[in-house]
Amino acid sequence: MSSHLRVSPGGGQGAGSWYRAVLEPHRRIATGAYVGLAAASFGFVVLLWSVLTYGRFVQPFFLPSPGNVATTVWELFTTQGVWPHVVASTYRVVVGWFLSAILAIPLGVLMASYHSVEALAEPLNDVIRYMPVVAFVPLTILWLGVGDEQKIAVIFLGTFFQLVLMVADAVSKVPRSLLETAQTLGVGSHESVWKIALPGAWPMIFDHLRVTMGWAWSYLVVAELVASSRGIGFMIIQAQRLLQTRVVIAGILIVGFLGLAFDLMFKLLTPVVCPWNRRH
Amino acid sequence: MEQKTLKLALESVDFRFAGGIHVLRGLTFDVREGEIIVIVGPSGCGKTTLLRVIAGLLQPTAGSIWISQERHDDLGEIRGPSRERGMVFQQYTSFPWLTVAGNVRFAVRRARGGGEKIEQRVQELIDMVGLTGFEHAYPAQISGGMQQRVAIARTLGAEPEVLLMDEPFGALDAETRGALQNELLHLWRLTGKTIIFVTHDIDEALYLGQRVLILTNRPARVVEEITFPARYPRDRYSKEFLEMKRRCRRIIERLGITIGLGPLEPFYFLYLGKERLILGDGVKLRFGLSDDEILIRSRFGDIEACIRPAGSGRPLPGFVEWALLLTCEGITYALYLREDLTGDTMFLQTVNEFLGEYRELAAAVSALSIEDRVRLARQRFPHSDRDLRDMIVSTEFPSSHGDRTTTEDPAAC
Numbered sequence: 001m002s003s004h005l006r007v008s009p010g011g012g013q014g015a016g017s018w019y020r021a022v023l024e025p026h027r028r029i030a031t032g033a034y035v036g037l038a039a040a041s042f043g044f045v046v047l048l049w050s051v052l053t054y055g056r057f058v059q060p061f062f063l064p065s066p067g068n069v070a071t072t073v074w075e076l077f078t079t080q081g082v083w084p085h086v087v088a089s090t091y092r093v094v095v096g097w098f099l100s101a102i103l104a105i106p107l108g109v110l111m112a113s114y115h116s117v118e119a120l121a122e123p124l125n126d127v128i129r130y131m132p133v134v135a136f137v138p139l140t141i142l143w144l145g146v147g148d149e150q151k152i153a154v155i156f157l158g159t160f161f162q163l164v165l166m167v168a169d170a171v172s173k174v175p176r177s178l179l180e181t182a183q184t185l186g187v188g189s190h191e192s193v194w195k196i197a198l199p200g201a202w203p204m205i206f207d208h209l210r211v212t213m214g215w216a217w218s219y220l221v222v223a224e225l226v227a228s229s230r231g232i233g234f235m236i237i238q239a240q241r242l243l244q245t246r247v248v249i250a251g252i253l254i255v256g257f258l259g260l261a262f263d264l265m266f267k268l269l270t271p272v273v274c275p276w277n278r279r280h
Numbered sequence: 281m282e283q284k285t286l287k288l289a290l291e292s293v294d295f296r297f298a299g300g301i302h303v304l305r306g307l308t309f310d311v312r313e314g315e316i317i318v319i320v321g322p323s324g325c326g327k328t329t330l331l332r333v334i335a336g337l338l339q340p341t342a343g344s345i346w347i348s349q350e351r352h353d354d355l356g357e358i359r360g361p362s363r364e365r366g367m368v369f370q371q372y373t374s375f376p377w378l379t380v381a382g383n384v385r386f387a388v389r390r391a392r393g394g395g396e397k398i399e400q401r402v403q404e405l406i407d408m409v410g411l412t413g414f415e416h417a418y419p420a421q422i423s424g425g426m427q428q429r430v431a432i433a434r435t436l437g438a439e440p441e442v443l444l445m446d447e448p449f450g451a452l453d454a455e456t457r458g459a460l461q462n463e464l465l466h467l468w469r470l471t472g473k474t475i476i477f478v479t480h481d482i483d484e485a486l487y488l489g490q491r492v493l494i495l496t497n498r499p500a501r502v503v504e505e506i507t508f509p510a511r512y513p514r515d516r517y518s519k520e521f522l523e524m525k526r527r528c529r530r531i532i533e534r535l536g537i538t539i540g541l542g543p544l545e546p547f548y549f550l551y552l553g554k555e556r557l558i559l560g561d562g563v564k565l566r567f568g569l570s571d572d573e574i575l576i577r578s579r580f581g582d583i584e585a586c587i588r589p590a591g592s593g594r595p596l597p598g599f600v601e602w603a604l605l606l607t608c609e610g611i612t613y614a615l616y617l618r619e620d621l622t623g624d625t626m627f628l629q630t631v632n633e634f635l636g637e638y639r640e641l642a643a644a645v646s647a648l649s650i651e652d653r654v655r656l657a658r659q660r661f662p663h664s665d666r667d668l669r670d671m672i673v674s675t676e677f678p679s680s681h682g683d684r685t686t687t688e689d690p691a692a693c
Contacts, residue, residue: 175371175373177369177371177373178373178375180335180337180361180367180369180373181367181369181373181431182375183336183337183360183361183362184335184336184337184361184362184363184365184366184367184435184438184440184444185363185366185386185387185390185434185435185438186362186363186387186390186391186438187390196375199375199377200375200376200377202377274377275418276376276377276378276379276418276419276420277376277420
C-alpha cells in the first residue's frame with residue numbers, strides 16, 4: 001500500500017506530500033488511513049454525544065449517555081430477550097425485500113426491453129412511486145391485519161416501485177452491440193432479453209438490490225411502529241411509552257447495525273454473484 | 281472466380297434512415313464462396329450500415345439480399361439477423377459475464393445443440409485464435425486484441441455461412457492489428473470461410489482482400505472493384521502493392537470524400553483559423569482544436585502519420601481516419617483528421633470553413649508565380665524559411681485538376 005504513496009506526482013518529503021496523498025481526487029489511500037478516517041468519524045459522533053451527556057448539557061431522560069446505551073444494548077441481547085424482536089424484524093425485511101426483488105427484476109427487464117410493457121407499466125409505476133408509503137400503513141392494516149403480512153406489504157410497497165425503475169434503467173444501459181452480437185450468433189430477439197440483457201445488467205441490478213435492502217429496514221420500522229406485537233420497531237415504541245429513552249436509542253442502533261451487517265453481506269457476496277466484475 | 285459458387289448476392293439494395301438520410305443506393309454485388317471481399321470507402325459513407333443490412337440488423341429500404349445455405353441449392357432471401365451471418369464488431373462485444381471459453385461455448389452450443397463434442401470444439405477454436413491458457417479469463421481481464429480474438433473465435437463457433445467484420449481491428453494499435461490481419465488470413469486458410477470485411481484502411485484492404493470494393497460517399501455505391509489473386513502473405517512494400525495502394529488512394533481522393541467537397545487543388549499551404557500549417561514530409565503540426573502533435577513521414581512513397589496526443593510522449597499510430605494526400609515530385613502532402621474528431625460537428629464545421637477559405641486561397645495562389653508564392657509563404661511562416669524553401673521552391677505543382685465538385689465520376693481514376 002505504501003507504493004501508492006510513493007508515486008505521488010512530485011512526491012517529495014515536503015509538508016504537502018501527505019496532504020496530497022490523502023486529498024488527491026480519484027486516488028486510493030492506504031488501508032490503514034482508510035480505517036483510521038472511518039474510525040475518526042465514529043469517534044467524533046461518540047465524542048460529541050459524550051460531551052453532551054457526561055457534561056450534563058442534556059438530561060439523561062432526553063439523551064442517555066453512550067455508556068448507558070451500550071449497557072442497554074448488552075442487556076437487551078443477554079437478559080432482556082431482544083432476539084425474538086430481531087428475528088421477527090429480519091424475517092419481515094428479508095421476505096418483503098425478496099418478494100419485491102423477485103417481481104421487480106422481471107418487470108424491470110421487460111419494461112426496458114419492450115416498449116409496450118414500458119407503456120403499460122411505467123406511467124402507472126411512476127404515479128404509485130410518488131405516493132407516500134406511510135400513508136398506505138392504515139390501508140394495509142385494514143386489508144391484512146396487524147400480522148407479518150402487513151409489515152411485509154409495507155416493505156414491498158416501499159421498495160418494489162423504486163426497484164422496478166432502477167432495474168429497467170440498469171437493463172437499458174446494456175450496450176446495444178452486445179444484443180446485436182447475440183442476434184448474429186443466432187439468439188432470438190425475445191431470448192436475448194433474458195440471455196443477454198439480464199446478465200449484462202446484473203452487476204448493476206445487484207447493487208440496486210443492496211440499496212433497496214437499506215430502504216426495506218426503514219419501511220419495516222415504519223410498519224412496526226404503528227401496529228405490532230413483535231419486532232424492533234415495536235420494542236422502540238414500547239420503550240417510548242415507558243419513557244425508556246436508552247432502549248429507544250438502543251433499538252435504533254440495533255437496526256443500524258443490522259442494516260450494516262446486511263450491507264456487508266452484499267459486499268462480500270458481490271464477487272460470488274458477479275465474479276466477472278472483479279477489478280483485477 | 282467463375283468456378284466458385286455464389287454465396288451471397290445483393291440486388292439493388294437501398295437504405296435510408298428514418299430521418300431521410302440516404303445511405304446506400306442501389307448496391308448490387310455478389311460474394312463468392314470462400315472469398316475475402318473487402319469494402320473500403322470514406323468515413324461515414326455507409327460501410328458499417330451496409331454490413332448491418334447484410335447482417336439483418338437493419339432492413340433495406342428497397343432491394344434484397346440472398347444467401348445460399350449449405351443444404352439448399354438455390355438462394356434464400358435473408359430476413360433479420362441469424363447465425364448464418366456472424367458479425368465481428370469494432371467495439372469489444374465479448375459477453376462480460378462469460379469467460380473466454382464461456383463466450384466461445386455460447387456460440388458453439390447455438391450451432392451444435394447438446395452433445396459431447398462441444399468442449400472439444402471450444403478448445404479447438406480457442407487454440408486456433410491463440411488464446412490457449414486464457415480459457416478462464418473474463419473479458420475485463422484481457423487486452424483489446426485478445427477480446428477481438430475471442431469475438432472471432434465465438435463467431436466461428438456459431439458456424440456462420442458468411443463472416444461479417446466491421447473494422448474489427450480499427451481500435452487496436454498498429455502492431456496488434458498487423459498480427460491479427462495475419463491470423464485472420466491463417467483462419468481463412470483453415471476454415472475457408474466467406475468473409476466480408478469493412479475497413480477505412482486501404483493498406484488493410486489490399487493486404488486482405490481478394491476483391492476490394494471502393495464505395496462512394498453517401499449515398500454509397502460501388503465505384504471501383506479491384507480483384508487480386510488469393511495469394512498470401514502479400515508484400516506490403518512490393519512495387520505492385522504500393523502502386524495499387526496509390527491507385528486506390530487516388531480514386532478515393534478524387535471522390536472528394538473528405539467532407540463531401542470536391543477534390544482540392546494540390547495544396548501549397550494550409551491555413552486553419554489562427555493556426556497556420558504546412559504539411560509535408562517530416563513536418564510536425566498541431567491541430568487547432570487539440571494540442572495533439574501529428575508527425576508525417578513518407579517512406580518509400582508511402583505515407584505514415586503518427587499522432588502524439590497532447591501531453592503524451594508516445595506517438596500513437598492508428599487514429600487516422602482519413603487523409604487528404606497530394607504527391608508532388610516525391611513529396612507527399614497530407615492533411616489528416618483524427619478519427620475521434622470526425623464525429624465532432626463543431627470540428628467538422630471548422631474544417632469546412634477552413635476548406636472554403638483554403639479553396640479561395642488555392643485559387644489565388646495558383647495564379648501566382650513560384651517567386652510570389654514563396655514571398656507570400658514567408659510572410660505567413662516567418663519562422664520556417666528553410667522548410668519552405670525545401671518544400672516549395674523545389675516543387676513543381678501538377679496542373680490543376682479543374683473544378684471537380686461532383687464526387688461521382690468513376691472514370692476519374
